[in-house]
Amino acid sequence: MMKPVVFLLAVFMGLQFCAVSQQSVTGLQCTVTPAPNYSLTKNDSKVSSLTDGTFSSDISSIWKDPGTLGWQNIEKVVINITLPRKLTVGGVNVHSVTGQKAQVLLPLSVLVFISEDQQNWSFAGDMMKQHPVKDEYYKTVGLSLDQIGQSAKYIKLVVVLNGSYFFTxxxxxxxxxxPPAKKPVMMAASGIDAFVNQHREGAINQRFADYSAPVAKSAAVAATLTLAPLNSGMADINSVATGPVNIYTMKGLTEYAAFVLSNNTKEDKSVPIAFPASTSDISYQLYWAKPVKSRDFKIVPDALEEINNGADVSVAKGESKLLLVKAVAGNSGTFRFTLKAGTLTAQANITAGNGDLSAYKSLRPDVNVWPYFNDPLLKGREASARQDLQGHYVNTFLVHPGILAPEKAFASNQRLQDNLAYAKGFRQALLFLDFSKKGNDLMSDSWKQAFLNWYDAIIPALQQQGITADNVYLYPFDEIKPAQLPVYKQFAGWIRSVRKNAKLFATVSNVASLNVIAEQTDVMQLYNDDRILSAWRRLGNGPSRVWMYSTGKPTKSLSPNGYYRLMAWHAFAENITGIGFWQYADVGHEQGAESVWSDFDGRSADYAVVYDEGSRVISSRRWEGFRMGVEDYMLLQAYAKRYGRNAALQLCNNVLSKADEPGKADQVRIQIVKELGK
Structure with missing residues (x-):
């Protein structure tokens, strides 16, 4: 149990919000649980600032102001208020902020409870329901509940977070x-938690109530079944093509075409599906992009469930299903993919030129998506995940610090030995040490000796899995902070003095850390942020291998094209040699929050790009978009070698300038493939 933070308030409040016009009550005693934990201000924030009559002075980002209390990665915040005397409460206001620019969302609910004795409570209402406020790019907002009209000595506010952050x-x-706006709902103190959980579920369902499964625009044409191609395999379900789908490709290059099957009738349908069989000249796989619910209350066709040739597909009345075909040419030639849905047909024309993607495999970027094989989603699916990762060009193996445990002798760490068995087939390994959680003995003589014994044992173990010693990287800190730099430098200097071939890896999300990290690191992965990238450009030196990563969320609703596919295009534009994102299989680690199919069972949205199906993982449209991007990167590099980097960069920037148009990347890919085939 978390210990509440207690403070005494005796401040006259003259501030007013539009929803409540009475004079504010003074002399309040309050507690908050848990204590504020926002990383930038938790050491400076004082809970007493909640009622000091002063708004944040940083109007552009109030979460940076120590006068603002912030919480991150928790489910709810409880604020208990003791009034100076029993009185009739008219209203309560909470001043907060919405900042989509920084993934700061308003709460799902702010529930207000009233009591005279702390034993029997009355639910007064939900601020977010009585006076709804929408999220915006950035805006400070007043959340309020008025017309309470109940006698109270105690008030309890339960803030149910909708994202990773809450600030007030x-x-x-x-x-x-x-008089109260509605009849109070009474409950005992012991019943509040269950009430909050039930209310949260109802609030989530209400947000989705007006958003049924996506229906394509073509569905309104006639009361019948329709089948239509989309203008890109990574397009939105409403982006129906106005003409034929034509794909120009080369041997080994992965291509996608998408179709939407809509049921505009008044009854459910079962539709037989047929498509051409795979041959040595071209292979086909057909998927249904199963809709999933995202944390931002969008329903997104994403999880790819394979459809066998001849299978029936159920389509409910009013429903549209996105069908995705993956095609890979094995030889040059002209092919026609014809999709049949009952009596309906739709086509994609595919021409494979003389080129061969295998000629450009040496130009592929390094790929790191933090694939921890001990993630709950991968339990019992490790072999499937390894095959899937390597099939999507991931060449970087990760070991979690909880598995590494360098303080233990390697020979007695069976979990680590078992984990390393999954390293086979990867080019390099990152050993995440996480020194941020180590004790005072870090870098002591005894610690150093134990570490060297462990290091000298793990290197040959990885070599047995095909990873050479010069491709093993020690990863001391994640997103290293300036205060951690002295330890990092000390460790880097020491390990290189005693093991001259030791390699270091670091992630950088702080400009102040960049210079030191660049001097001490063999591979550096930069957070995809303009400030970081600009600082790196000005640096002028550093490791030869520089990668880039992104951490956008909620991930399920991020664009397969604009976010996942174009990561590689951004890397090419920056002349960066590796890409990645957080994270391949992260669905949360708290108990009861380990389902990839629910974005609402944990403290924040899932990050994973794969789903579980029995003993294997299945892909998503987002993950396939990422694969396309890796192959695009190879093509861009090949084009740059033949026609010059400036010519390739011009094509790249044309695509990046139209990130919301998946068809643009397709067009430029076709142009590059044709030019390379000459």
Missing amino acids: DEIQVFAGNT
Whole structure:
């Protein structure tokens, strides 16, 4: 149990929000649980600032102001308020912020409970329901509940987070004799948690209530079944093509075409599906992009469930299903993919030229998506995950610090030995040491000797899996902070003095850390942020291998094209040699929050790009978009070698300038393939 933070307030509040016009109550005693934990301000914030009558002075980012209390990666915040005397409460206000620019979302609910004795409570209402406020790019907002009209000595606010963050810099309580807006819901103190959980589920369902499964625009044409191609394999379900789908490709290059099957009738349908069989000249796989619910209340066709030739597909009345075909040419030639859905047909014309992607495999980028094989989603699916990762060009194996445990003798760490068995087939390994959680003995003589014994044992173990010693990287800190740099430098200097071939890897998300990291690191992965990338460009030196990574969320609704596919195009534009994102299989680690099919069972949205199906993982449209991007990168590099980097960069920037148009990347890919085939 977390210990609440207690403070005494005796501040006269004259601030007013539009929803409540009474004078605010003074002399409040409050507690908050858990204590504020936002990383940038938790050491400076004072809970007493909640009622000091002062709004944040940083109007552009109030979460950076120590006067603002912030929480991150928790499910709810409880604020208990003791009034100076029993009185009739008219309203309560919470001043907060919405900042989509930084993935800061308003709460799902702010529930207000009233009590005279802390034993029996009355639910007064939900601020987010009485006065709904929408998320915006950035805006400070007042959340309020008025017309409470109940006698109370105690008030409990339960803030149910909708994203990873919640911030507030002011809370007000107002006295008032206005009759209550509705009949109070009474409960014992012991029943509040269950009530909050039930209310959360209802609030989530309500958000989705007006958003049924996606229906394509073509569905309104007639009360019948329709089958239509989309203008890109990575396009939105409403982006129906206005003409034939034509794909120009080369041997070994992965291509996608998408179709939407819509049921505009008044009854459910079962539709037989047929398509050409794979041959040595070209292979086909057909998938249904199963809709999933994202944390931002969007329903997205994403999880790819394979459809066998001749199988029936169920389509409910009013439903549209996105069908995705993956085609890989084995030889040059002209092919026609004809998709049959009952009596309906749709086509994609595929021409494979003389080129061969295998000629450009040496130009592929390094790929790191933090694939921890101990993630709950991968339990019992490790072999399937390894095959899937390598099939998507991931060449970097990761070992979690909880598995590494360098303080233990390698020979007695069976979990580590078992984990290393999955390293086969990867080019390089990152050993995440996470020194941020080590004790005071770090870098002591005894620690150093134990570490060297462990290091000298793990290197040959990885070599047995095909990873050479010069491709093993020690990863001391994640997103290293300036305060951690002295330890990093000390460790880097020491390990290189005693093991001259030791290699170091670091992620960089802080400009202040960049210079030191660049001097001390063999591979550096930069956070995809303009400030970081600009600082790196100005640096002028550093490791020869520089990668880039992104951490956008909620991931299920991120664009397969604009976010996942174009990561590689951004890397090419920056002349960066590796890409990645957080994270391949992260669905949360708290108990009861390990389902990839629910974005609402944990503290934040899932990051994973794969789903579980029995003993294997299945892909997503996002993950296939990423694969396309890796292959695009290879083609761009090949084009640059033949026609010059400036020519390739011009094509690349044309695509990046139209990131919301998947068809643009397809067009430029076709242009490059044709030019390379000459």
